[in-house]
Amino acid sequence: MKVTIWNENRHEQRNENVRKIYPEGLHGTIQYFLQRDGFTVNTATLDEEEHGLSEAVLNETDVLIWWGHLAHDEVRDEVVQRVYERVLEGMGLIVLHSGHFSKIFKKLMGTSCDLKWREANEKERLWVVDPAHPITKGLGSYITLEQEEMYGEHFDIPAPDELIFVSWFEGGEVFRSGCTYKRGKGKIFYFRPGHETYPTYHHPDIQRTISNSVKWAAGLGSAMPTYGHAEPLEPIGAKTNSKGDNKR
Amino acid sequence: MKVTIWNENRHEQRNENVRKIYPEGLHGTIQYFLQRDGFTVNTATLDEEEHGLSEAVLNETDVLIWWGHLAHDEVRDEVVQRVYERVLEGMGLIVLHSGHFSKIFKKLMGTSCDLKWREANEKERLWVVDPAHPITKGLGSYITLEQEEMYGEHFDIPAPDELIFVSWFEGGEVFRSGCTYKRGKGKIFYFRPGHETYPTYHHPDIQRTISNSVKWAAGLGSAMPTYGHAEPLEPIGAKTNSKGDNKR
């Protein structure tokens, strides 16, 4: 299974603290643990040509992971359109943290994806609310992150197809922090944690969750549905009048 | 619209503190504010004949509210069956707090309805996660209850049709505290708050939520679907072979 991790990779250039926590970039850390778990993993970043997401790269990608924050607007619309079409064709998409405001996530959701937020080094506890879901395999009842950015409700998303995690925050908020969706043939997982100034992606249970979600999101490899004009499968117009009962 | 409030009414007999908070019983307080909001409201309690839920009473009830805790097992199975059938026929059902373990709720859910709990006089904050839902009409972003019993995830319920509230608890847990379901023609709302030793049902926003939910849950008054053997609506066997395209 082939995974591509897309990272904006700007905080890493500007902030020494981020570089200390993620010396190879956020994408480097995620690549490391997904390779460890047996996936074939490449990375792509904003400042590469076509943001590293050429047709060729996307056609080879089973699951795309997305981390962006500062420069959502710099992502070119034709690349967003390309990713969008690949998702509808069956490519899995894992959107992390501040990716909630990325063009691709908003386009797939059809909502503002807005939320409350606060940077206050506060504790987050992600509770598992769907213990039957493969994304939660091997987790306990919750994951504790000693310090994270807060995201709070109301989170302006469509009601998720499946709600997997709900976060508790020290400052008094809650958040639907693990949500799945299907769009076309593609499966999408939004996973809240991962502010760049905290070592969140080094946490074993966060790694396990992302690794599980990649397995879950990978496409089936089956052909696309056909659309458009369709010949009748049964004869039309040969029928007698309707009969039968339409009472309630 | 006719509402029947069913209350176990045992804590009120045994615990002076509960009597102080709810001098007319939990059912009396709920009756008071629903009458104030314009509903026709009767009450029924465990120790009445047929628990106060005769055929005649249920046939006249548009929405039934359920509060029970100590004596779920004393509720007779034939009364549970009667309520169940009325729900499938279109009677609304509002299940409050410890009613999560009532026979009727478990029967309608098909799960254990188990959860974590703690009585520690702790703060609960109910966040609105579905601000488009009529049950949240007139509420702010959240409701704060200074002292409540804690209920925590995992809550063993089917994924709700609609998730309306998520609770934050001071002690570190979260809970899906407002959930809607449909069963047959009936609409169901589970609403978490309301431990008997706290003045929760005197809180204006809790009253507003329950009042909204009664309006939402009331049946349509339309006839039941028909089931069983059905004559064909179209002629069978006159067709030519299937044609057309089954490619993906």
Added chain:
Amino acid sequence: MKVTIWNENRHEQRNENVRKIYPEGLHGTIQYFLQRDGFTVNTATLDEEEHGLSEAVLNETDVLIWWGHLAHDEVRDEVVQRVYERVLEGMGLIVLHSGHFSKIFKKLMGTSCDLKWREANEKERLWVVDPAHPITKGLGSYITLEQEEMYGEHFDIPAPDELIFVSWFEGGEVFRSGCTYKRGKGKIFYFRPGHETYPTYHHPDIQRTISNSVKWAAGLGSAMPTYGHAEPLEPIGAKTNSKGDNKR
């Protein structure tokens, strides 16, 4: 409650047959029965200034009905954006028939909204699959349309929040023909029937369904959620270390 019916109004100009069935335009017929049912109803069409959907008009609209087919691309993006924002703010939206391919519906869905289709004067039967839903109030088990255009699965939409109708077609297909969604504070109903060359909107049960859906979709009139930076509601950093049990 104020309803605005938006109609592309092009078929009516070009096709005498359509004019015969809908002498006042599709919008005129819909306006007629909604006024009869007690709503305040205005109309707007593509060729009016701003397509008849100025800020002022939309701000006064509780529910917008949308019918378009030939000229989706002529609808200006800033008007689509305006409608989109109003939906997120709580305006109801009823999308009819070929409106599945409108810019506004695709933007709210996040999918291609593609489907199979055929014009063969064939019979459609819309089965009620959610008899507890207010949109189905007063209907029998199904609605029969003697002649309609066929729309067939796969319909590339997000799984609906609620599936209300499923259509049977004489030629052998099925279709999820009544689907609800929430986006932000707005409620959306997609309703399949209504090809311009058939008298579908004169059918009493189609009228009843649209009328019910308008009532259902109307906003609550409550204020918008707040988003953005949020001060903590509880003190941060004063806590002792976490305790407790994280076993499964």
Added chain:
Amino acid sequence: MKVTIWNENRHEQRNENVRKIYPEGLHGTIQYFLQRDGFTVNTATLDEEEHGLSEAVLNETDVLIWWGHLAHDEVRDEVVQRVYERVLEGMGLIVLHSGHFSKIFKKLMGTSCDLKWREANEKERLWVVDPAHPITKGLGSYITLEQEEMYGEHFDIPAPDELIFVSWFEGGEVFRSGCTYKRGKGKIFYFRPGHETYPTYHHPDIQRTISNSVKWAAGLGSAMPTYGHAEPLEPIGAKTNSKGDNKR
């Protein structure tokens, strides 16, 4: 992965026609193709001791398949309870055809599971409405069964977590014929086809669907959530008064 196929096995004893189509019983045919697909498969039938579903058997079962029709009432309640508990603990359950009226399915659904039906040798066409779902892997747009019993809407089930197939019937009905649910840690798939007098379980795409569903339904093997009394994870009562903004 260990599969147990439970078959009532009564039609096979009484009806020569059924024996001709399924010489080893319905369970024998299903066992055959699941073994071919690599599963370890045992069978159990009504007339065995404990209906073949002892604690030992169920504890070793990852996915249970259920086919029953004539004798739902003969299934003992303690065996139903045992299966129910195993589902909540994570055992997958595939309920086939007339199993919609089995005690176990009704108990897990919380509804009557009633429907319309007709035996008229008519054509069924199962349309895939969720092509992103692993249960549909390898299928085309639909499956055609030249002769089947009809099941028609309204089907009195909770709205499925995922709707996978919708059936078209020659006589004019539709049916939600592939539905998934989660209950506790268990995954459930209801799949409509399979009347005993037709060779449905010999159809390659029906076999593929059941085989896919077994893979999908198998449990994660992770531990159960904990329930009951819970110590606080955070200190209670040390907080200052709430602050912040509760405007909408």
